[in-house]
Each structure stands twice: as structure tokens, then as C-alpha cells.
Amino acid sequence: MGQKVRPTGFRVGVVEDWRSRWYASKKDFGALLVEDQKVRKFIQTKYKFAGIPKVEIERTRDQVVVHLFTARPGIIIGRKGQEVDRLKAELEDLTGRRMELKIIEVDNALQSAALVAEDIAQQLSKRGSFRRTIKRALDQVMETGVHGIKIELSGRLGGAEMSRREKASRGSIPLSTLQRHVDYGFREAHTTFGVIGVKVWIDLGDYSDEENRDGSNAKAGQAPQKPKRTHKR
Known part of the structure; x- marks a missing residue:
């Protein structure tokens, strides 16, 4: 499923x-x-x-x-x-x-699948090499400490006559484990050859680990995590 x-x-x-x-x-x-x-x-x-x-x-x-x-x-x-x-x-x-x-x-843009997909789409729109763009995104996201990432591009990649699908992944992406926080993002890159679809999955770990991490700092007598800034209008 x-x-x-x-x-x-x-x-x-x-x-x-x-x-x-x-x-x-x-x-x-x-x-x-x-x-x-x-x-x-x-x-x-x-x-x-x-x-x-x-x-x-x-x-x-x-x-x-x-x-x-x-x-x-x-x-x-x-x-x-x-x-x-x-x-x-x-x-x-x-x-x-x-x-x-x-x-x-948003604290870390590289841990948001939608923002990673947006960055890849912008690079493809500027005629960047899709293989180099994918490799760069995989390296940058894995350096932030996530458990895994998967990227899928679909369309006329590199201006090819026939559209095709390219996938690349690092680490784990347990899609069927509901307790696992898998972030997903989709964006479209509008190029001279047509539209290229960009899908990104990022495994951020268990939801319970995130809750424990937020609460453990205060329990251990450390400074609590800096809250996200909210601007009201």
C-alpha cells in the first residue's frame, strides 16, 4: 500500500x-x-x-x-x-x-522534501545536468543527518526524444511503516523540452524519536530547543 x-x-x-x-x-x-x-x-x-x-x-x-x-x-x-x-x-x-x-x-530547508524537490526543479529549469543535480541533492540531504532519501525524475531528461524515469536513493525509505516520519514533496520543472516531474521522499526517523528529542533536552537540564519563530498579522 x-x-x-x-x-x-x-x-x-x-x-x-x-x-x-x-x-x-x-x-x-x-x-x-x-x-x-x-x-x-x-x-x-x-x-x-x-x-x-x-x-x-x-x-x-x-x-x-x-x-x-x-x-x-x-x-x-x-x-x-x-x-x-x-x-x-x-x-x-x-x-x-x-x-x-x-x-x-522552517528550520532546515534540506530536511523538507518539498523544498528539496523545488531546488531540483529550479536547477533543471536552468538546464542543469539532471545526474549532477540528483547527486548533489543526495549528498547535501544525507549530510543533515536524515535516515534516507529517494529522488525520482520523470520526463524528457536531458532533452531525450522519449521520456523516461530515473530513480536514485540513499539510506532507508520504509514507506509502509506508519510510525516512520517519511516526508514527501512533488514539484514540476518547466524546461524547453517539456515538463519534468520531481518527486522526493525523505526519511526523518520515528515520530516517537522526534517527540523524545524535543522533551529530553528539558529533562536533562539542558537548554530547550529554540522554538520556531512565528510572525502574526
Whole structure:
């Protein structure tokens, strides 16, 4: 099962949290789901180079709270918060609802599968060698201390006449083990030869190990881990 299913979708509701957290009646559900997709697409298109791996959305009766995860918060916040105010106004115009933005900084971009896939896609768009790009990504990610990484490219690689699929991996990627935190990311590289799909899987270890690591520092009398910076608007 894990071989055929997106790893995050396979784990949602078991060990992973939902990306959209709200409740709606049967009548309104479809419209709100489409609205969530519009918000995500708008943010990803407008801030293509801000390093956004995911956007989480919460709804209350009065407002929509958007949790924006980014590796480069400065691009979204802008000078004196002007850019984030503009984004908030544009989202309110798009949805017709009152919005609240929470910008959360991603600590290590190389441990986020979506951001690694984005980096590979950008290199391929700039006509970089796909083999060199894959090798560089594998080396950089493994140096951060992850348990494993797998990369798969699909399309007219190197401008070949016929499209094909290339895979490369290091370490372990236990796709069917639900207690294993396997991050997954997909991006498209738009080249002169067509679109190349980039898929990345990263094994970050057990969920229980991550929880123990967060709590063990405080228990051992060490300084707790630096919390992620959250910017509210």
C-alpha cells in the first residue's frame, strides 16, 4: 500500500495532522475545499521563490487562519511588514473573508522534501545536468543527518526524444511503516523540452524519536530547543 500512495496522505489522521482543519455542513464543504485550494495556489504562485513547503488552513465562524511555513520569511514579511499586509489584503479580496496570517519559519530547508524537490526543479529549469543535480541533492540531504532519501525524475531528461524515469536513493525509505516520519514533496520543472516531474521522499526517523528529542533536552537540564519563530498579522 505504501508503495502506491502519497506518504503524507497515507499517514494523515494516524500520525500526521490534517492540512485543512475545519468543519462544514455537506452543503458548504465543496465550496470551502475549492477555496482552500485557491488560497494555496495563489500563495505558491505569488511567492514561488520564498521556499514554501506547505500551507495549513484553520477556519472559525468569523475568520480564516493561514499558517504559512517558509524557509525565507523575510520575502513574505517584507520591509516593516508591508508585504504581509498586502498579501493579507489580496487573500481577503480573493475569498471575501477576514484573514489572519501566521508565518512560521522552517528550520532546515534540506530536511523538507518539498523544498528539496523545488531546488531540483529550479536547477533543471536552468538546464542543469539532471545526474549532477540528483547527486548533489543526495549528498547535501544525507549530510543533515536524515535516515534516507529517494529522488525520482520523470520526463524528457536531458532533452531525450522519449521520456523516461530515473530513480536514485540513499539510506532507508520504509514507506509502509506508519510510525516512520517519511516526508514527501512533488514539484514540476518547466524546461524547453517539456515538463519534468520531481518527486522526493525523505526519511526523518520515528515520530516517537522526534517527540523524545524535543522533551529530553528539558529533562536533562539542558537548554530547550529554540522554538520556531512565528510572525502574526
